[in-house]
Amino acid sequence: MRIIVHTGKGGVGKTSISAATALRCAELGLRTIVISTDTAHSLADSLDVHIGPEPVPIADNLWAQEVDARYSMEKYWGRIQEYMLHVLNARGVQDIVAEEVTILPGLDEGAHLLWINKYVEDDEHDVLIVDAAPTAETLRLLSLPDTSRWWFNRVMALLRGPGRLLRPISRPLIGAEMPDSLTLDSIDGLFNTLDRVRELLTDPAYSSLRLVVNPERMVIKETQRTYTYLNLYGYAVDAVLCNRVIPDEVTDPFFDAWKQQQAENIAFISEAFGQLPLLRAPLFGEEVGGFDTLRRLADALYGDSNPADILCHEHTHQIEPDNNGGYYLIVPLPFVEKSDLDLYRSSDELTLRVGPYRRNIVLPYSLWNLEIEHARFEQSRLRIHFIHTA
Numbered sequence: 001m002r003i004i005v006h007t008g009k010g011g012v013g014k015t016s017i018s019a020a021t022a023l024r025c026a027e028l029g030l031r032t033i034v035i036s037t038d039t040a041h042s043l044a045d046s047l048d049v050h051i052g053p054e055p056v057p058i059a060d061n062l063w064a065q066e067v068d069a070r071y072s073m074e075k076y077w078g079r080i081q082e083y084m085l086h087v088l089n090a091r092g093v094q095d096i097v098a099e100e101v102t103i104l105p106g107l108d109e110g111a112h113l114l115w116i117n118k119y120v121e122d123d124e125h126d127v128l129i130v131d132a133a134p135t136a137e138t139l140r141l142l143s144l145p146d147t148s149r150w151w152f153n154r155v156m157a158l159l160r161g162p163g164r165l166l167r168p169i170s171r172p173l174i175g176a177e178m179p180d181s182l183t184l185d186s187i188d189g190l191f192n193t194l195d196r197v198r199e200l201l202t203d204p205a206y207s208s209l210r211l212v213v214n215p216e217r218m219v220i221k222e223t224q225r226t227y228t229y230l231n232l233y234g235y236a237v238d239a240v241l242c243n244r245v246i247p248d249e250v251t252d253p254f255f256d257a258w259k260q261q262q263a264e265n266i267a268f269i270s271e272a273f274g275q276l277p278l279l280r281a282p283l284f285g286e287e288v289g290g291f292d293t294l295r296r297l298a299d300a301l302y303g304d305s306n307p308a309d310i311l312c313h314e315h316t317h318q319i320e321p322d323n324n325g326g327y328y329l330i331v332p333l334p335f336v337e338k339s340d341l342d343l344y345r346s347s348d349e350l351t352l353r354v355g356p357y358r359r360n361i362v363l364p365y366s367l368w369n370l371e372i373e374h375a376r377f378e379q380s381r382l383r384i385h386f387i388h389t390a
Contacts, residue, residue, distance in 0.1 A: 001120055002308045003128045003200065006241070007226065008212035009219050010134035013243040016288045016297060017212055017281070018131035019046040021307045023291060024298035025127045026062035028306055033063040033119060034129040037112035037138075041066040043131055048290040059291070063125070067112050113197040114190075120200060127308045135226045142201065142233060204236035208310060211240045211276075213269065215262040224272050224362040231318045238312040240273050241301060242266060244283040272360050275332075277311045317361060326387040327367060331359070333382050341382070343375055352382070 004021065006014045015036065022034035033055055036043040043066055044051045049058045053068030119128050132138040201207045209230055213223045223240075230237055245266070246259050269278060281300045288297055298307070317331045333341070333354065342353040347368050352359040370386035377383075 001123065001125060001128060001206065003116065003120075003130065003207040004308070005130040005132050005138075005201070005207065005209045006212050007132040007135060007138040007209060009214075009222050012212045012214050012219060013281075013288075014212045015042050015046045015131050016294070017241055017243060017301070018129050019043060020288075020294040020297040020301065022062060022064070022127070022129040023059070023294050024302060025129070025306070025308050026059060027295075028308075029061065030126040030308060031061050031124065032127040032129065033065065033125045034131065035065045035067055035112075035115060036131040037067055038131060038133040046289055046294070065115075067115055114193055116200065117193050117197050120206075135222060138226075142230070142235060202234040202236065204238070204310065204313070207236065208238040209235050210311075211237060211273075213240060213242050214244050215242055215265040215269070217265055217268065220265060220269055220272060221362065224360070225364070227273065228317075228319070228362050228364050234318075237276065238310055239277045239279055240269060241279045241281065242269060243281045245280050247282045268360075271358050272362075274317070274359055275312065275314060279311075319364070319367075322385070322387075324387070326370060326373075326385060329361070329363075329367070329384040329386065331361070331382045331384070332380065333377070338377060343384075345372060350384070 006018045006021070008014050015038070018034055018036075022032050025032040034043065035055075043064060047058060047064060049064070050056075051058065051064045051066055053066065053071050055063040055065040058064050116128065116130070119125055201209075211223050211227060213219050227237055246255055246262055250259070266278075266280075279301045281297055284293065284296070286293065288294065301307075314332060317329060320328045320330065322328060329350070331352065333352075340355050344351040344353070348363050348365075350361045350363055352361070367386050369388075371389045373385040373387045375382060375384045
């Protein structure tokens with residue numbers, strides 16, 4: 001099964017591109033499901049059909065779903081939440097307040113990830129298209145398996161270890177019995193599922209993340225930072241999709257300055273994202289919605305190619321931790337001589353110049369206060385070592 005996740009700044013057209021991609025895959029004969037993980041759902045509007053929190057068939061080989069986070073939470077978090085509600089109610093906490101505080105921060109968003117695991121295990125589809133939330137929410141969602149693991153390991157160690165000794169006196173202490181083995185197993189299963197989803201999404205044989213941008217400098221800069229963070233967490237990005245490019249056939253002088261600015265920004269995309277393929281879609285003269293305009297959008301993006309194919313097999317850069325709290329930024333630079341390379345660094349950006357070509361990399365926050373110890377070529381890759389300094 002292929003998983004394709006579209007992410008980017010809000011309003012760039014992720015939903016339309018997700019719908020068009022799913023429709024193209026389905027019409028190529030691939031059993032395709034497209035799901036929306038954005039709380040402000042618009043997938044149904046883009047497809048011009050009615051869909052809901054469960055997948056529904058909308059065309060041959062095509063299903064769609066707008067994920068309901070609360071429904072998913074009840075399904076996967078219900079047993080432990082019921083126990084925690086019982087504890088809080090026994091302590092006099094009102095029902096409404098107790099229900100809100102019994103949700104692990106970020107887990108309502110993480111419920112979307114659990115559907116990905118379900119569809120992979122069911123093995124009833126060839127392609128899963130994810131219309132992801134805007135950038136910040138998507139980054140929180142994709143980092144959840146890492147950040148929640150800290151919480152999970154400590155709570156489970158307490159409940160399965162010293163918690164067993166506290167069981168006889170738990171009622172006078174907390175107003176309820178310690179959670180039973182079924183409740184603990186449900187927590188264990190939940191976080192194991194999140195781990196499996198992370199393994200799927202970081203395996204380029206299964207999954208590709210695709211960055212949707214408009215040819216606007218502010219959008220591109222934010223997407224650069226997104227790309228860097230995705231590399232930090234090990235997610236494979238295989239394309240940049242530039243949406244709403246003014247077509248060449250638009251000759252009205254009113255658009256001349258805008259077209260020139262877009263051309264400069266598209267050149268900047270090539271600088272910023274290195275070897276990633278750049279797919280383009282025009283600014284349509286009408287609203288994109290319904291199967292007819294979605295087919296036109298897919299034609300513009302993919303031509304005769306299959307969107308489910310892996311579009312790029314190489315990382316353009318990646319970030320790896322060392323053993324002392326620092327990081328290596330690794331940039332593939334085949335056929336480059338050291339004498340051809342210049343390296344410039346500001347607090348949050350790194351600029352590489354190789355001959356007449358320039359590459360701009362936005363650094364994640366975790367690297368801002370680190371210093372570059374050295375930069376070395378190893379096996380056609382530039383390894384830049386960031387370290388803490390006293």
